[in-house]
Amino acid sequence: MSGIKGPGSAKDPGLESTPGMDPFADTLQRLREAFSSGRTRSAEFRAAQLNGLSRFLRENKQLLQETLARDLHKAAFHSDISELILCQNEVDLALRSLHTWMKDEPVAKNLVTQLDSAFIRKEPFGLVLILTPWNYPLNLSLVPLVGALAAGNCVVLKPSEMSKCAERVLAEVLPRYLDQSCFAVVLGGPEKTGKLLEHEFDYIFFTGSSRVGKIVMAAAAKHLTPVTLELGGKNPCYVDDNCDPQTVANRVAFFRCFNAGQTCVAPDYVLCSPEMQARLVPALQSAITRFYGNDPQSSQDLGRIINEKHFQRLRDLLSCGRVVIGGQSDESDLYIAPTVLVDVQETEPVMQEEIFGPILPIVNVRSLGQAIDFINRREKPLALYVFSKSSQVVNQMLDRTSSGNFAGNEGFTYLTLTSLPFSGVGKSGMGRYHGKFSFDTFSHHRACLLSHSGLEMLKNIRYPPYSDCRQKLLTWALGSHSCNLL
Amino acid sequence: MDPFADTLQRLREAFSSGRTRPAEFRAAQLNGLSRFLRENKQLLLEALAQDLHKSAFEAEVSEISISQNEINLALRNLRAWMKDEKVSKNLATQLDSAFIRKEPFGLVLILSPWNYPLNLSLGPLVGALAAGNCVVLKPSEISKNTEKVLAEVLPRYLDQSCFAVVLGGPQETGRLLEHKFDYIFFTGNPQVGKIVMTAAAKHLTPVTLELGGKNPCYVDDNCDPETVANRVAFFRCFNAGQTCVAPDYVLCSPEVQAQLVPALQSAITRFYGDDPQSSPNLGRIINEKHFQRLRGLLSCGRVVIGGQSDESDLYIAPTVLVDVQETEPVMQEEIFGPILPIVNVRSLGQAIDFINRREKPLALYVFSKSSQVVKRVLAQTSSGGFCGNDGFMHLTLASLPFGGVGSSGMGSYHGRFSFDTFSHHRACLLRPPGLEKIYAIRYPPHTPRNLRVLLMAMGTRSCSCTLL
Numbered sequence: 002m003s004g005i006k007g008p009g010s011a012k013d014p015g016l017e018s019t020p021g022m023d024p025f026a027d028t029l030q031r032l033r034e035a036f037s038s039g040r041t042r043s044a045e046f047r048a049a050q051l052n053g054l055s056r057f058l059r060e061n062k063q064l065l066q067e068t069l070a071r072d073l074h075k076a077a078f079h080s081d082i083s084e085l086i087l088c089q090n091e092v093d094l095a096l097r098s099l100h101t102w103m104k105d106e107p108v109a110k111n112l113v114t115q116l117d118s119a120f121i122r123k124e125p126f127g128l129v130l131i132l133t134p135w136n137y138p139l140n141l142s143l144v145p146l147v148g149a150l151a152a153g154n155c156v157v158l159k160p161s162e163m164s165k166c167a168e169r170v171l172a173e174v175l176p177r178y179l180d181q182s183c184f185a186v187v188l189g190g191p192e193k194t195g196k197l198l199e200h201e202f203d204y205i206f207f208t209g210s211s212r213v214g215k216i217v218m219a220a221a222a223k224h225l226t227p228v229t230l231e232l233g234g235k236n237p238c239y240v241d242d243n244c245d246p247q248t249v250a251n252r253v254a255f256f257r258c259f260n261a262g263q264t265c266v267a268p269d270y271v272l273c274s275p276e277m278q279a280r281l282v283p284a285l286q287s288a289i290t291r292f293y294g295n296d297p298q299s300s301q302d303l304g305r306i307i308n309e310k311h312f313q314r315l316r317d318l319l320s321c322g323r324v325v326i327g328g329q330s331d332e333s334d335l336y337i338a339p340t341v342l343v344d345v346q347e348t349e350p351v352m353q354e355e356i357f358g359p360i361l362p363i364v365n366v367r368s369l370g371q372a373i374d375f376i377n378r379r380e381k382p383l384a385l386y387v388f389s390k391s392s393q394v395v396n397q398m399l400d401r402t403s404s405g406n407f408a409g410n411e412g413f414t415y416l417t418l419t420s421l422p423f424s425g426v427g428k429s430g431m432g433r434y435h436g437k438f439s440f441d442t443f444s445h446h447r448a449c450l451l452s453h454s455g456l457e458m459l460k461n462i463r464y465p466p467y468s469d470c471r472q473k474l475l476t477w478a479l480g481s482h483s484c485n486l487l
Numbered sequence: 488m489d490p491f492a493d494t495l496q497r498l499r500e501a502f503s504s505g506r507t508r509p510a511e512f513r514a515a516q517l518n519g520l521s522r523f524l525r526e527n528k529q530l531l532l533e534a535l536a537q538d539l540h541k542s543a544f545e546a547e548v549s550e551i552s553i554s555q556n557e558i559n560l561a562l563r564n565l566r567a568w569m570k571d572e573k574v575s576k577n578l579a580t581q582l583d584s585a586f587i588r589k590e591p592f593g594l595v596l597i598l599s600p601w602n603y604p605l606n607l608s609l610g611p612l613v614g615a616l617a618a619g620n621c622v623v624l625k626p627s628e629i630s631k632n633t634e635k636v637l638a639e640v641l642p643r644y645l646d647q648s649c650f651a652v653v654l655g656g657p658q659e660t661g662r663l664l665e666h667k668f669d670y671i672f673f674t675g676n677p678q679v680g681k682i683v684m685t686a687a688a689k690h691l692t693p694v695t696l697e698l699g700g701k702n703p704c705y706v707d708d709n710c711d712p713e714t715v716a717n718r719v720a721f722f723r724c725f726n727a728g729q730t731c732v733a734p735d736y737v738l739c740s741p742e743v744q745a746q747l748v749p750a751l752q753s754a755i756t757r758f759y760g761d762d763p764q765s766s767p768n769l770g771r772i773i774n775e776k777h778f779q780r781l782r783g784l785l786s787c788g789r790v791v792i793g794g795q796s797d798e799s800d801l802y803i804a805p806t807v808l809v810d811v812q813e814t815e816p817v818m819q820e821e822i823f824g825p826i827l828p829i830v831n832v833r834s835l836g837q838a839i840d841f842i843n844r845r846e847k848p849l850a851l852y853v854f855s856k857s858s859q860v861v862k863r864v865l866a867q868t869s870s871g872g873f874c875g876n877d878g879f880m881h882l883t884l885a886s887l888p889f890g891g892v893g894s895s896g897m898g899s900y901h902g903r904f905s906f907d908t909f910s911h912h913r914a915c916l917l918r919p920p921g922l923e924k925i926y927a928i929r930y931p932p933h934t935p936r937n938l939r940v941l942l943m944a945m946g947t948r949s950c951s952c953t954l955l
Contacts, residue, residue, distance in 0.1 A: 302931035
């Protein structure tokens with residue numbers, strides 16, 4: 002039956018509103034009512050929310066740094082660079098650009114619409130759900146939130162229960178800075194999240210694994226809810242023979258070990274020739290020692306694994322192939338040493354799952370072509386890296402593969418450019434965000450045509466019955482030469 | 488056992504070979520589409536007449552011409568659309584090349600419906616081909632004659648290693664959907680939309696769903712009834728009402744209704760004569776099942792115009808119903824026929840509440856001489872598209888994104904939006920090799936000074952990425 006919700010009924014007729022049965026019903030109802038009231042529509046309201054976010058970041062900087070240190074052993078430097086500053090930049094950009102982004106966009110018209118007003122109106126979807134992961138628990142909660150709020154939505158944020166300290170700050174401190182009739186944080190593990198997903202949302206933004214991404218999309222399908230899924234995969238890193246091994250090693254080691262490897266866009270494995278490998282390995286050792294000292298476990302700048310389960314998973318991966326750098330681990334500290342593995346087989350676990358740790362396997366290929374084939378046989382990754390002095394090699398790799406994002410001779414610095422859309426493709430995701438792309442992701446772009454209420458003489462021409470000549474005239478008027486351009 | 492496996496394999500291999508990537512190849516496909524339309528115009532007009540009793544006028548305007556426009560637009564703009572889009576950089580990336588690369592997804596599935604079987608197949612197809620994808624087209628089996636032309640004639644104009652038409656009903660479509668595609672474009676009803684999206688979720692396939700719903704048409708007290716009646720009747724009865732964006736029901740005061748009904752009768756008589764069944768300009772219902780469904784709706788409320796039907800001709804008369812209850816079937820399902828119920832409201836506010844209590848429609852119409860009224864409805868409702876004081880003309884503008892919201896759909900297309908829909912926008916950063924001394928500042932061990940420099944390089948003050 003074509004949906005009628007029925008006057009005054011809750012949006013989820015399938016759920017009884019028995020208190021305690023559905024822990025989310027009241028919250029969602031409250032947010033929906035706030036949205037219907039139109040409270041989030043004005044630019045002033047949205048700017049106030051964004052300013053609230055900004056104050057949250059500024060006034061709690063110390064708390065946030067400590068939080069990230071406790072959850073992931075993030076050094077203050079790392080927290081600033083990869084979480085706090087990125088969020089602040091996004092908030093500032095949104096505040097600066099809000100009015101522009103919100104404006105109706107006039108569009109080109111054809112002959113029959115010359116006298117009309119034609120434009121695209123940006124509208125919030127309504128009630129947005131943001132599900133965020135544990136590896137960059139602030140950044141990956143707040144950056145989507147910026148977009149959702151700037152676009153005028155009401156938001157439910159469900160942070161990961163695994164990054165417990167960040168979860169607490171987001172649940173207890175953040176709401177004080179926002180209008181709580183339009184924003185709520187809900188907590189819970191997989192089971193609770195499943196129940197949350199039974200409800201109807203107007204948009205769902207999910208960052209996490211591909212496996213859970215499928216579950217989210219299937220749940221969204223029941224309500225025809227559009228989604229953005231920021232997923233993951235194994236990000237290949239091709240190192241060409243024609244390169245400077247130390248420069249490459251610096252960059253690869255840095256981006257692999259950042260946040261103890263728990264980054265969705267980190268280089269996951271290296272593809273290179275055996276000759277290149279022989280030069281790369283010592284260079285990687287040199288870089289790792291320079292970065293983290295002779296005893297990386299005592300370095301302030303190296304993160305820790307989020308929890309016991311992932312630690313065990315990673316420890317098992319240490320027995321794949323052959324360890325040439327690192328290989329140590331310490332369960333009491335959830336510490337995995339920066340590790341390089343060689344002689345790995347494609348069938349081994351380290352080449353089967355996204356590593357998400359400071360372990361770098363090297364797989365040998367004999368040519369660029371072989372590397373490209375290897376990459377194309379596998380799922381499209383979230384990121385793809387190529388290191389080569391030859392721009393031809395870089396461009397060939399770019400042209401003949403696909404991935405969410407791509408970098409030549411660099412790691413994931415592109416993340417800092419809000420002018421680039423951050424997205425996956427294939428199993429690594431769908432939809433995109435950052436900067437204006439966030440605003441657009443959380444907005445419905447409504448096609449609008451405002452015509453004159455009179456001038457019927459002009460429009461009469463299109464009504465039946467038709468003469469041949471009238472038909473020709475109309476076809477011409479609607480035709481391509483009169484339709485200007487995009 | 489699997490009737491599709493070979494076809495899909497063939498198309499995937501063609502895509503992997505890179506054949507569809509060059510602009511020349513894509514332009515050749517688009518030119519092929521163009522020739523298909525030009526060389527088979529008569530055949531297509533006949534097919535559409537057989538399927539839906541479409542008049543030559545309607546077929547020209549709403550199927551052939553609109554498809555041709557899309558092809559021409561794509562041909563004219565292909566290279567511009569394909570170009571890498573440079574983006575603004577911050578200090579940290581000043582020396583780099585930063586741009587967005589448009590890439591085809593790979594193997595695209597287009598599922599199209601029976602009401603505009605040509606346009607709703609070719610429109611998306613233009614976008615998919617322009618974007619460099621390989622395409623499987625599954626046209627509706629209900630519009631049999633057009634299905635045949637698309638299956639037997641169209642492929643001859645395209646590179647068949649990169650394009651295939653598959654046929655079948657709901658069951659075959661279900662089996663087709665078990666396969667993995669890189670993009671699925673579906674036009675049809677919300678129920679099937681859910682099925683498509685659920686199937687897509689299994690493979691994490693992105694989708695565009697062009698669905699439907701009941702498109703409200705608010706008629707303000709402040710209007711000229713005859714003008715409004717012309718426009719509403721025309722757009723309601725176009726293609727015998729079988730249009731996803733047709734005005735589905737009218738909301739107005741009893742006073743307006745009293746003026747509107749005779750004006751509607753006058754318009755209908757002027758358009759289709761005293762015996763609309765003999766007008767060459769009125770379409771027919773697609774099949775028996777929908778005819779019966781519509782005939783059932785004729786007993787809702789009270790007939791004030793039309794109400795006749797003829798099963799042997801699949802003919803439903805242009806009909807207006809009044810005194811309809813919200814609970815009656817005619818106000819519960821998308822009508823998709825030449826029947827227009829009128830529901831009374833006592834104010835603009837009441838009309839807006841009525842609309843907002845229901846699912847977001849694909850289109851929303853407001854008729855009023857007051858631009859304030861039009862703007863208020865626009866501001867206080869949501870819908871895929873919106874038109875003040877006219878019917879679905881917004882369709883004809885390729886510069887407007889055509890799509891739904893909520894249960895009327897997700898994603899959009901037409902013009903450049905089609906190209907973008909069928910493209911992955913890949914973020915690219917190319918750094919010149921070397922210059923390691925500059926970048927060394929970011930490596931551990933970290934000092935506060937290093938942090939300050941880095942923050943400045945990434946930061947908002949120096950951030951030149953303000954252009955977006």
